[in-house]
Amino acid sequence: METRGVMPKERALIEIRLAGLSQGIHKFDFTCAAGDFKDSAVKDAGFSDGISVHAIVEKNDDEIAVSMETTAKAALSCDLCLAPVALELKGTYRVYYIYEQAPGQEEAADEYRLIDRNSVSIDLTEDVRETLLLSVPMKATCTDNPDCHIYLQEGSEDADNLPDSSWQESLEKLKDKYR
Numbered sequence: 001m002e003t004r005g006v007m008p009k010e011r012a013l014i015e016i017r018l019a020g021l022s023q024g025i026h027k028f029d030f031t032c033a034a035g036d037f038k039d040s041a042v043k044d045a046g047f048s049d050g051i052s053v054h055a056i057v058e059k060n061d062d063e064i065a066v067s068m069e070t071t072a073k074a075a076l077s078c079d080l081c082l083a084p085v086a087l088e089l090k091g092t093y094r095v096y097y098i099y100e101q102a103p104g105q106e107e108a109a110d111e112y113r114l115i116d117r118n119s120v121s122i123d124l125t126e127d128v129r130e131t132l133l134l135s136v137p138m139k140a141t142c143t144d145n146p147d148c149h150i151y152l153q154e155g156s157e158d159a160d161n162l163p164d165s166s167w168q169e170s171l172e173k174l175k176d177k178y179r
């Protein structure tokens, strides 16, 4: 899957150069724009600005472990009042590129991928795209909308009053006792 042909290919949006990469831990930072993915799902999820990706690549004899973290702003809408909410979302994903399939690993998770020892690069574009989409929360609520906050406080006040009043009640009883 990762073996590249001799023909020069269009450079991947986000890729790790393996050629000349020594063993050990390497850090990479990428920035791109939401539009670079040319994917309507990314746009529909609320991403429109810059996306930063931090990748930690750990290369050893048997495998290359890649941990990636995406940070991006998304324009969502509040589940309670539908007001626009801008959130900074972080997503993480870890994938292992292995040179040889270990016995019994065939049905293992997607996070294990076979790679040729002579591969010159790993294309992370698709993993980053999926990590971004997975970083979108199932629920979003206002962070600084007073109208929405009033609604939230009303809901929690009733619950808060109970322990308070019963605590006060016992305090009054105590006072009576020692009066």
Ligand SMILES: [Zn+2]
Pocket: 078, 079, 080, 081, 082, 083, 141, 142, 145, 148
């Ligand atoms: Zn709201």
